Amino acid sequence: MTSPVIKIDPKLDLVLVREIDVPVELVWKAWTTPEHLREWFVPKPWTITACELDVRPGGVFSTVMRSPEGKEFPNAGCYLEVTPNERLIFTDALLPGYRPAAKPFFTAVLELARNGAGTKYTAIAIHGDEEARKNHEDMGFFEGWGTVVDQMVAHIKAQGARA
């Protein structure tokens, strides 16, 4: 169920919904453990070269993304809500400890629901204005977030095969 405080505005927000055949607990683990997240969280051949996750409200969510040319892009944000196996909300409008950030762009809401043996996976990007939504869409929100879901599912299955 969508959080009752989240009000999606189609003019401002982007929503990706997918049904995937891995259980919610493993999706949660893939999202909340640095050594898992760094394996799938950017579309390849980009990589994640550093990742720090303090999975509690006010805690750090930071990654450093590296382009194929070797340029690094640090991203820092802050968790807002953490409900294991159900909902994770974080934002780049705040740094860790809820400190206002210089360049707010969006708040992300990840919602997981059991769907048979798999998961209904919903990712929502909440923006402050229409321009930010449009920029995010033009940057490839749907392709990018869709690609990393595929990468996450493949990573989870490979882990299972190895276990």
Place this chain on the structure above:
Amino acid sequence: MTSPVIKIDPKLDLVLVREIDVPVELVWKAWTTPEHLREWFVPKPWTITACELDVRPGGVFSTVMRSPEGKEFPNAGCYLEVTPNERLIFTDALLPGYRPAAKPFFTAVLELARNGAGTKYTAIAIHGDEEARKNHEDMGFFEGWGTVVDQMVAHIKAQGARA
């Protein structure tokens, strides 16, 4: 106790500590009930002409402040943490539902601790840069937040006398 996720930086943040002789429960009620908050939350002769509080993470914290000349100043923010009688955190970096705001300024942390029959009252303003801290201090953070604590205590005592 200060929240473990809050890291005060003296270059960026402002802290007001007061010992007041009203109990934490009544301070909490004064902060979280619109009909109480509007009576004390701006230094008089300013007034609050509207107030909406949805006291849960992601919920609205909004007031409209009116100057003695009759000009109105709306403020909208969002609660981040709500621990009754202990801690209230809200920010103007996010609108309700965690939507990034256009003009982030600060995050406020209110901490209450029992102190005999009274309360140790700590208000912290967390800023993104030194300029924002300085502006807040120049706007009269200490006088303003100090004055409204006095107004709040007087309001609570008047309520008690009426009860």
